[in-house]
Structure formats: C-alpha cells, structure tokens
Amino acid sequence: MQITNVRAHHIRIPYDAGVASFKQGASAISALEIVLVEVSTDAGLTGWGDAFSYVCPRSSATAIDEMIAPQARGLEVPDAIDIPAFMDRIQRNLHLFGRYGITMFAISALDIALWDLAARAQGVPLHRLLGTRKRARIPAYASLLRIGTPDLVASECETALRRGYTAIKLHETTSPAVFAARRAIGDGIPLMVDMNCPMTSAEAIAFAHECKAAAPMFLEEPVWPPEDFAALAETRTKGGLDIAAGENACTINQFRQMMDAGAVGYAQPSVTKVGGITEYLKVVDLADERGVRLAPHSPYFGPGLLATLQLLSLRDDKTFVEFFYMNRAACLWRGAIDVGADGAVAVPEGPGLGYEPDRAVMERYRV
Template sequence: MTTPATAAASAGAATLDRITGVRLSSVTLPLPTPISDAKVLTGRQRPMTEVAMLFAEISTESGHEGVGFSYSKRAGGPGQFAHAREIAPALIGEDPSDIARLWDKLVWAGASVGRSGLSVQAVAAFDVALWDLKAKRAGLPLAKLLGAHRDSVRCYNTSGGFLHAPVEEVLERATASLASGIGGIKIKVGHPDRAVDLARVAAVREHLGDGIPLMVDANQQWDRPAARRMCRDLEEFDLVWIEEPLDAYDAEGHAALTSAFDTPIATGEMLASVAEHAELIRLGAADIVQPDAPRVGGITQFLKVMALADQRNLQLAPHFAMEIHVHLAAAYPREPWVEHFEWLDPLFDEHLEISGGRMHVSGRPGLGVTVSEQARAWTVARHEVRG
C-alpha cells in the first residue's frame, strides 16, 4: 500500500503532469421497460426501472482529460456518489500516470468502510477515468495500451431474454439480435416453476437451431439440490454455460457443479473484490469467470482478476459495461465473450460496432466514448473539485 514516503518519492523528474480537476456526475438512466429476472419472481427484489450511473471526469494541467464510470442497479447510486465526493480531493495535484498508487490512496481515504462493495465501486469511476486518460495521452485505444490479443471479441445479447418477457417476445428479440450481428443469445432462468424454465430453454434452442451459441443465467436463485437437477436437465441443450446457478458466495457449491457436469459453469459478476475472485478461482468454482470492472474497483483490479484466471487457464466473460469490457476482453490471452446490453447507449455519443458475431474495438483513443448531452440532462447531482 502507499505510504507517505512512496508518495513523496513519486514526485520526481518523471512526473510530467498533475491532476487539476475532478468532476463527478450522478446520472439516473431510465429503462424503457421494467426488467424482471429470477430475483423478482422469487420476491427478493423489485423490477428494475433505472440504472444509477456515477461518472468521473478528470483533467490535468497539461490539458488531458479522462472519463470513467461506475453504476448501481436498484439501490446504491446515491451512496456511490457520496463516497466519491468525499475522496475526490485526494486526487488533486497527483500524477495521473500513477494509477495503481492512486487506487491505493483512494481506497485508504475511505478505508473505514472497507475495501470491497460500494467503496471500491466509487473508486472504480476514478480508476477507469485515469486509464482512459492514459490511453488518450498515448493516442491508443485502451486495448492497445494494455496489449491486445485481438481487435474484436465474441459477443452475446442478454437484454432480450428476461423472465418478464413472454417466450414469443424472447424468440423475436433473439432473431433481431442475431440479424444485427450479435454472436450468441443468453436467456434468464430461475423461474419458481422449473418446468417453465425448461420449456423456455427448449423453445429458444429449437428456434435458434444447433449452431447458435446459447447461454442461461439463473441469477443465484437455486439451492444446491435444485441446481443439480437443473444442470442435469439442461445438459441436453448444448449450452455455452449455466450462469450463477447458486448464491454468488457459495464457491464450494459452484465447484461441485463445475466438476459434476459437462456444461461449463460461469459466475463472478456479483463479487466486489479481487480477494473474492481469488477464492472462487482457488476452489475451481467456475469454468468461466465473469468479473465486472466497476464492481471490483476498476480496471486496475480487473487486470489482477484476469491474471489469476489466465494462470488457471479459465475462460473470461465480463459482466455488463461493454464500453469498458470490450477493451479488457481484447487483452485476455484466451478467446473471451463480452455481454451486449444496449441500455447504456444513450449515455454516449459513440456506439460500438458489432458484426459477424463480434464486438469490435474502435480506433478511437482511450475507451473511445464521450458523455452525451442526454446523459447531462439525466444528471441528478454534480460535484467538482479544483486544485
């Protein structure tokens, strides 16, 4: 961790720039239709009607700028913004290139609330902005700054397969997604009636045919006996993976499923630290790891998870936030998947190119996105710090 001595040592001849301003925005993104997955049908959560976004825009004395974001669904957005507002002054006067040290500094600025969950999700917005700034200063897409293994990644769509949608609508949206260039389809399962789940999966598999990648996501809704039964019944559908069949923190249960069934088990999206992912990977609890950069604390922490997954020869399929994850997935040694959600499209002036079943890394520097005027209009709170 950073100490006063190491902070002082960082201010030498190699420090070529300084952070002079940080602007925070809390943006409420409305969803066109209330969204329900298994957590709603089982009474654990209410339908999702909006996404709370936390944007951080960082500027330097040399005129460079970076933008980053984090997010929260259903609850937590105001808390993320409040925490980010408290710790933002710690960045003023710092060298924006010292990203790892600044991550430590920001976490220690709010250490009394821990090093996972909401606190690091607030830090994530700053961390992503610093990586965006660094890549822009280099004139490179973030994937190229990190060292890309490919210029495009396989992508699949989730947003058309939620449980609130009738199966006929799911089939129509799957057809539309494939026609738009998407490479695979994921649908939600975890319905209280397992027969409904199996009928929906069978209908989608028949509609798609055998050659189209199909995934299912139970959103943590099964207990161990139900998960074993469902994984056994789902084997016949040649799925790419079964996602979150158990509670996100039941690593031992996931490990048992991973060893018992041919269909790969995917999980990790709900974990909020590198340490939690390390335990998941250590126990062999996933064939496919699904970290979420905003949830684990940003790109700096995501890269640590990537290294752990690579060391164990695991597959990677980052959760949500495709504007960030397309770059990170492109830098993973093994062919990954990236999740396509069009929900965030209105927040940015640029959109990702998708064709041939793949999401393409743009040639624009950094993340390759700028905050739209619509996002500005949806802003519910602002805060600015200047040096």
C-alpha cells in the first residue's frame, strides 16, 4: 500500500467561550483553527492527522505541503512495527528546519495519520493495535479559557460542574482567581492552574505560596522561558506545589532533559506537537520509568483529540483528558466526542482513530 497524496485542510470553526477570552499576542482568537492532514493511499484507505495550529494555521498547512508531502508521497505505508523507524527517518530528513515548533507540528500530523492508517488496515481501533484497552470512557476536565475576574471565574466553574465535569483547570495568574474557583467547586474537586509561562522562578515560587491553601493539583508552566527546566525545578522544590509542563516540548529528548532536572511531577506531551503518537508513547514510557504522572495537553478538536482518547484508554490511572470549555459552532465528529453527563468522553471504537471527519463540516468551514 503506497501513499499517493498528503493534503492539508485548513478548517476554521467559530466558538463561544462566554466571559472567557483567548489571546496570543494582541489578537483575541474567536475560532478554532484546525489543520487536518489527509493521507491517501492506492488501496483506497485514508489516514487522518492533526497539526497544531492555534494562530499559525497557514504556516502549519504550508509545512505539510512543502516539507511533509514530498517526503511521504510514493512511499510504502509502514505497518505499526515500522512506523517509529519511518518517522525517525522523516525527522532526520527535516532536522535542518528545526526540532521544535512548526516543523514538529507537521511531523506530528503525518505520524498520527500513519497510525490511523495502520489500525484501519487491520480493521481495529488504535487502542487495540497498541495494547489492551483499560477504560471505555475517559474523564474530562474543563479547561477554562482565561477570565480574570474572580466572580466570573467562580461562576464559570459552577456552570462546568453542573454540566458534569469532575475537574477544573484555570488559565489564571492571580491568587484571588484561584481561591474564587476553589470556593466555587469545593474541596473534593481537582483544580489545576495553567499559567502559560509568565513569571520568573522567584515570582512563581511566591505565587505558589500564595495559592497553596487553595490546594491546586499543580501549577502548569509557571516560568518563562518554558525550556528553563532548572527554574521549573527550583519552583517545584521551593514553591511547595507540584509542577506540570511539556506541552511546549518536542520529542523525547526535551522530556528527558526536563525529567533529569526534576522539573515536573506531571508530564504533558501534546500529540499534535511532540512528534505524534510515536514520540508520545516514548514520553509515556519515560514518565512511567521515572515515576512522573501524565497530564497530556489536548485542547483541540481534530484527530489529535481522538488520538489522545485512544492513548488514554490504555491507562487505568484515572488520567484526565483536557477538554476546551466552549460551545463550538460545529463538530467534525458529529458530536461523538462531546463530554457526557458523567463528565467523561467515550473512546471511539471504529477502525483507526475511530471516526471519519464530517466532510460537510469540513467544506462549510474550509478556509
């Protein structure tokens, strides 16, 4: 079975996050930018991947077209056992263009699509190709966008609990917002705080002490720059709260450096950024070996979310799936991956990643 084409689809789906906002740079983001990658074969099977693309969809799509497609067209589709070697070759061929960021986002998309194809070729869901499924439903935490005002933070947390969520993650950088959330949800609900790399280690240590009584499960990426693992380790040691990081790390190598430094208690590989399923699995093995817990990054709604669900189904450690807390104008998967009344998401049972994207939705929201 040969790869006949690799195509990037830029899809933009509007969303409503209520009182929350999401900013990168100066502009608020008002739509989900998704770069789907379609890998076609001469056998009629299609695999789907996902390149991370919040504010860089055109760049991610161009990387697919200019770097990934020429590498992949005409090649034999590797089976599951050979995908790691195949992807190692792709990484080596493209290393000149970076081992981080856009290049790795594009590589991740190809890798996800190849695993999708490998499982589809055998007619089984991805989790069965990789191991033994231990969970049919994955508990989701509500990943709230940044709000700022403590009263509004509390209100959104209460609404999320009413919708069935059993854990909350904030994107806040002030202790009043953290305490407002804790008062709203009570003591028994896990609370996480994602900070998006704003502080020095000294500032982050002070913030950790301020928030300690609110008992967050972890502070996520409190320090700038995110690759300063020594500063993260210092914050973890002196701040008295656990640290999560890794959504901005690419390949097993950065995660090894992170863990060698003692920087994290929670590793956060993002399947659409780290190098795909292949690298994600390496990170999981390393984390398990080092006694580091898993909290994967997955606030997206393309094939990357399906892949994350498949991968989390292999674990029985109650690991949550991250789920963006928002109302979307449409769903590529016909609502099949929505959070249920029990606060969990069903693991897809179809071949490969489990579902085919809705082409009508793709066409309606195509850029």
